[in-house]
Amino acid sequence: MGQFERHLSWWVMGCILIGILLGKSAPTFFQWIGELKLAAVNLPLAVLIWLMIIPMLIKVDFSAMREVFGHAKGIAVTLVINWLVKPFTMALLAWIFIRHLFSPLLPAAQIDSYIAGLILLAAAPCTAMVFVWSHLCEGEPRFTLSQVALNDTIMLFAFAPIVALLLGLSSLSVPWQTLWVSVLLYIVVPVIISQCLRRWLLAQGAQAFASAQKTIQPFSMAALLLTLILLFAFQGEQVLKQPMIIALLAVPILIQVYFNALLAYWLNKQIKVAHCVAGPSALIGASNFFELAVATAIALFGFNSGAALATVVGVLIEVPVMLTIVTLVNRSKHWYESE
Numbered sequence: 001m002g003q004f005e006r007h008l009s010w011w012v013m014g015c016i017l018i019g020i021l022l023g024k025s026a027p028t029f030f031q032w033i034g035e036l037k038l039a040a041v042n043l044p045l046a047v048l049i050w051l052m053i054i055p056m057l058i059k060v061d062f063s064a065m066r067e068v069f070g071h072a073k074g075i076a077v078t079l080v081i082n083w084l085v086k087p088f089t090m091a092l093l094a095w096i097f098i099r100h101l102f103s104p105l106l107p108a109a110q111i112d113s114y115i116a117g118l119i120l121l122a123a124a125p126c127t128a129m130v131f132v133w134s135h136l137c138e139g140e141p142r143f144t145l146s147q148v149a150l151n152d153t154i155m156l157f158a159f160a161p162i163v164a165l166l167l168g169l170s171s172l173s174v175p176w177q178t179l180w181v182s183v184l185l186y187i188v189v190p191v192i193i194s195q196c197l198r199r200w201l202l203a204q205g206a207q208a209f210a211s212a213q214k215t216i217q218p219f220s221m222a223a224l225l226l227t228l229i230l231l232f233a234f235q236g237e238q239v240l241k242q243p244m245i246i247a248l249l250a251v252p253i254l255i256q257v258y259f260n261a262l263l264a265y266w267l268n269k270q271i272k273v274a275h276c277v278a279g280p281s282a283l284i285g286a287s288n289f290f291e292l293a294v295a296t297a298i299a300l301f302g303f304n305s306g307a308a309l310a311t312v313v314g315v316l317i318e319v320p321v322m323l324t325i326v327t328l329v330n331r332s333k334h335w336y337e338s339e
Helices: 008-025 027-034 043-058 062-101 108-122 129-136 141-169 176-203 206-241 245-270 275-286 290-301 306-331
Strands: none
Touching: 008 027, 008 206, 008 306, 027 206, 043 176, 043 206, 043 290, 062 108, 062 141, 062 245, 062 275, 108 141, 108 245, 108 290, 108 306, 129 141, 129 275, 129 306, 141 176, 141 275, 176 206, 176 290, 206 290, 206 306, 245 275, 245 306, 275 306, 290 306
16 A cells, blocks of 8 residues: 555545635635536536546456355355445444434534435445455455455446435435436446456556556546545535534444444354455455545535535545554454464
8 A cells, every 4th residue: 555545544634624725715616616517417526536436446357256156255245244234234323323312413404414425435345445455464366356346246236226225214315316327427437438448458468557557546546635625615614613523423434344344254254264355355344435425425415415524534534444454354363263
């Protein structure tokens, strides 16, 4: 992991401050940016999201799904955690903490939106950063690659229905048309573009492919940081009025991440999966595709929504939290293999 990714949380905090300051000093300019739309899609946001997601998806080799049957047990555990446990536990935690325990401390008008943002954050498993986490815990690379490829394929079909179901269960309106447009713009189109680029780059040779990845990767992070600046240019006033909002939103996210990681790790141990598979399984089960969550939250609810803010909190804590899970997996290897 490069120095930039290692210190991502600090960069995010810097963007929060810059966005708030810019929003306070030039509110008219950012309102103008927010109104640059085509068919309800914000054009600057769409460009930034593509720059965020496409470099990540270029790393994914969908042909690696042929390796799935070689790691069937680990794959099964991760699929259960990603698609049957994580989104639903997050909806439950959001209901407990945001709807009830923390509701007196939060703006009443944004509570539904915060819940929606947390659901979006948990509804899609991480695509790119898990390669880093897997490497740090000496994970089996073929398992990680096949699991990510399989998750991305499932996400094409399952993301919208799961989000709609959980929003409905949480008594939130389900904007189906906007939801499907988001899936088309931020999942289907980037997958097609990224795989076409991947094939073209691989045709130039392995060295050219590796060089291209290094060249385009900074665009992804830069786009993420610019998106955060835009987001907090709109959110700044609300954050300044109630600075504890970010800390309160972090509570269900932290609980959900650690719960899913430990559950996946324990389940793999019970069915005697090798540690080199159990480690990345736990990490894939815990991490989130926060780029997609941010994009969808803004598309559904707008830049200045509580949903967008909730997804950004996930970005803020992603790296330090996942590094603690990597440390836990590495230090517990002796316990895991004790039987």
